[in-house]
Amino acid sequence: MSGTIVTITSGKGGVGKTTATANIGVALASEGARVVCIDADIGLRNLDVVMGLENRIVYDLVDVVEGRCKLRQAMIKDKRLSELYLIPAAQTRDKTAVSPQDMIRLTDDLRDEYDWILIDSPAGIERGFRNAIAPADIVVIVTNPEVSAVRDADRIIGLIEAEEKGPGQLILNRVKPEMVKRGDMLGTEDILDVLAINLLGVVPEDDGVVVSSNQGMPAALDPRSRAGKAFRDVARRLRGEEVPFEALESRDGFFGRIARLVRPGGDA
């Protein structure tokens, strides 16, 4: 059975593409799938850091494309999951080192042996982005509930529709439910109103993600992490499962607030 190539992109930088790629890769591999993650952000690589594999890089994507090594030599096996691999980007070159055709050739080579090939796209709409979406079967767009991120996501959706890779699936990342409730932050409905594409996942803002990145341990490995759970749900939906969206109430909730009122030192 042929593998599926999923490109994770956004337009805007810093919304969580790399985090999403690492976590979705981990979640899929944890369920037994054979997964390859490819960092397409040539020159600004960080998927290796987030996955905790930066010390193991010998060859990178540009080495493969330029023929200095075989594809399999550049694939780094994950520390924890045996069926998860990373092909890192080069840090000393730039996006022009790779072409869309290179990406298509390279990923075609992987399709037979791997179930999922996840491509971490760079930010922007130029060559790096075009390289990343060229081989995609599915394009996942990550955005934050924030007007400039949504504006960029809309642009990206327009571009991928024009490339006939559309319509794309949306991950809404770094949602703060309390702010949404207060009306200070865009809610899921507001965003879908503009972007009008299928919602793949809603991931809450989670301080634990910062810790995870620093430690190179994606949150999806942590059963207690709320962001991790959201990414695991994304993986399940990608595999075709119907997973209901969690109501992102704050941990306090109704009972939490009552508890705080009666406890000594509480609000009452």
Place this chain on the structure above:
Amino acid sequence: MTISVSIKGTGEGLIVSVPAGEWGKIRQAVLQTIDDRAEFFRNARLALQVDEHELGAAELGGLRDELARRDIGLWAVLSSSPTTKSAAADLGLALQLEPTEASVEDLPLDTPIDGEEAVLVARTLRSGNVLRHPGHVVVIGDVNPGAEITAGGNVIVWGRLRGVVHAGAGGDEEAVVCALDLAPTQLRIAGHIAVSPERRKDPGPEIARIREGQLIADTWKDSRQR
């Protein structure tokens, strides 16, 4: 004696009509006429009016090839001769000019405005999409922030208009902008420009136009009372 070959341009392409006479000479005259005006004929669709000339399949096929060599597509042969008609049919050539649909210019219009042509876009315009048209523009879908419409005529959006819109871009102050939810980041009609006021809780269809030198927006209900 010079053979006069007449050329007429129609909605179907070009029609070349030949007089009676010896076919060999006429064929030569036709090709000569075409070669004299090679640029004019290049990539043209050609119908050949041959009246009573009796032409077989070999002759018509050969002529079609000759014309193809000059980048001309022979698509019809008009003739009163059964021989010619039968040969043309065998070659897959049309035997008559198709009746044309009434072209827009033929229909009488009540309000002759420059650029009655309207372009219809039946999808949402996303950020970065730019739609420019000298006539009227109709969108069935939303116009997202970051999208732009520039029209010489009116702009009608059956959806939410949240991008930049410029109607009457050529200076037509009679142009209007209509939308089911009129909330553009910037609205211009001719030389006038305005930004949207605060979003109402309950957006309804509105029409924006210039009245007494001001850009104003009427709700659909109000505009009907005027």
